[in-house]
Amino acid sequence: AGKPVQVTPVPITVAPAATITAPVAAQVTPIPPVPAKVVVAPTPVPRPAGIPLVEANKPSTKVAFSTLNPKPQKPKPSKKIPEQPEKEPAKKPEPIKLPPAPTPVKKPSKATGYKMKAFFGKEIKEDFKLSNKNNEIMVNSILPVSGSINLIGRDFSDGMNLVFNKTNQEGGINKKVIRLNMRDDGHENDISDSQVRAVLKKHPLFIGNFNSGALTSFLPVVKDKKMAVLFPMAGDVDLRREDAKYMVHLRPSIEDEIDALLTYAIRNKHSRKIAVFYEENQWGDNAVKSADKVIKRFGIRFVGKSSYPQNSVNVTQSIKEMDRIKPNAILCIGHYRPVYNLVRILVNKGHQNTLFLAVGNASHVIQRLKKARGIDIVTSSVVPNPDASEIPLVQQYRQEMKKFFDNRTLSQFSLEGYIAATIFVDALKKAGSPPTLGGLLKALESYKQAKINGFPVSFNEKTRTLSSTVWVNPGADKKWEVV
Known part of the structure; x- marks a missing residue:
């Protein structure tokens, strides 16, 4: 290797840190390395006064100086650097200190849920009261009401609001009104994850959540009984776990x-x-x-x-x-x-x-x-024909949609939201006064070969699912079939 080269510190401004100094490296054109030799560009590059330049293609026994400072200086003998192990890098000058960069937001994955356990605190006991001091039963819902699939989230929300508004107008559940806290995730995993975090500490009950990725990442939190999720729109088989006691599904997988x-x-x-x-x-x-x-x-x-x-x-x-x-x-x-x-x-x-x-x-x-x-x-x-089914619950849905959402087209998503909210209200009435989380879950688990205003439900303990019927629509204006 060549002998050390003296350099003069030159001020460099790095925003937003204070002005600091750093050495200016000699500008050379790199070529493939030659063993036991230091090879530099053949033509010396002019440098400011006092900066030495190693002559090209020669061993570093002599030092050439720029014409701006003709007085040569005697080179100092180089010190032998001891060999360093491969894993131990050579000692470097103290690095420039810059402000820390913001931590990037990572997309949720199957593993992230396990890292979030501590964040969500203690287990929610079954005697947790669903109503607050204002006699409100709080429930969260995270749906895509904007973005590429906004119609799905909007329709499901419409169906739930039909039921909750009617229930509240009729006096609520034992004089307690239902408050639906709607949040939009735009069908984005990151946003869905942050929306859940934002509301979970205030109230742990969710209904109708859509995003599969976020639901999967929060599954360990559900298994630890730190949040409860009812009737998610995700059909993933992996979410249907017997050990996830605080999750109940409505739709088939x-x-x-x-x-x-x-x-x-x-x-x-x-x-x-x-x-x-x-x-x-x-x-x-x-x-x-x-x-x-x-x-x-x-x-x-x-x-x-x-x-x-x-x-x-x-x-x-x-x-x-x-x-x-x-x-x-x-x-x-x-x-x-x-x-x-x-x-x-x-x-x-x-x-x-x-x-x-x-x-x-x-x-x-x-x-x-x-x-x-x-x-x-x-x-x-996963629901009957919203336009033609003769099930009393579906007929009631059509009447109320015409009355309150006359400008909306009937859809299986608004019907699914309507059915989910109807079952939720029915179970709340059986969950005690005031209703508790444990009472609500037991009421849902008690549905065996039952019908809620004509709609069949039967709780499956292994998949924690209420409905198993799938309808097939062969095409526009054709009769739906149960396959």
Whole structure:
């Protein structure tokens, strides 16, 4: 190595820290290293007065000086640096101290829930009173009421508000009114996570939460009995745990929906060459695993799989893939706008005879595709037909929607919110006075082969789910089937 080079400190300004000094390194053009030699650029680069420059392509026995300071200085003998172990880096000058950068917000994952246990404090006992000193029963709900799937969150919220407003007008639950604290997450994992954190310490009860990723990250907190979640819209099988005593589901799982759709396609339409189109996130990935499990029961496999990014409507790559493999049926596990784009473009490319199947989240596209393209898309639903069902609870829903939300279209999501809120109110009436969390959970667990205004519910202890029925909608204006 060459002999040490003397340098002169030059002030450098680093915002927002105070002015500090740092050495100016000699500007050289790096070339591949040569063993036991120091190689620098062939042409000396001018430097300010007093800064030495090692001559190019020569051993460092002589020191050349810039013409601005012709008086040479005798070089000091170099000190032998002892060998350092590989893991122990050479001693460096004291680093420049800068203000600490802000900690980035990480997206929730399966592991984050375990790190959040301490944050949420102590276990919530079953005798926890659901009403406060103002005689209000507080309940939180985190839904996507903005963003790419805002119709789902808005509709579910409408259904809940119909029931809660009517209940409060009739005197509430033992003179206690229900207060729904709605929060919007825009279908973003980070926002959903922060919204849960923001309200959990104030009140631990949630209803109807949608985001699968956030729910999965909070599952350990639920298992530790530090929060309670009722009737989430997520259909993930992994969330249906017997040991998650503070979580109760209304809707069947996504696996149940996929089973109904594939049964319809294979038995009724004799489809065997089936592909999958799905959303790239935890919900979509888990749904595809369930789909693989279901299709094996029929002795076949999917001929292809393609995905689109979460919160995106760009399906270009999936169009190319489906056009290449030409399946006779496509199972769509996604939301309404991406599914609409996929179906519309594939039909334009000549796939009119392809059978399109979609889980219930895509139900908003049915009428639109029928009117615009004359295309029928087969969808699943976890609730009966909101437009035509003769179940008394659904008839009551239609009457109240017409009275209070006349400008809204009937949908399976507002009906699901209506049914969820109706069951919640019914269970609250059985939860004691004042109602407690333990009393509410016991009331929900007590539903065995029961009907709430005609809607069938039966609590399954292993999956902690109240409903197991899936309806299949064969297309616009067609009769729904239970498969």
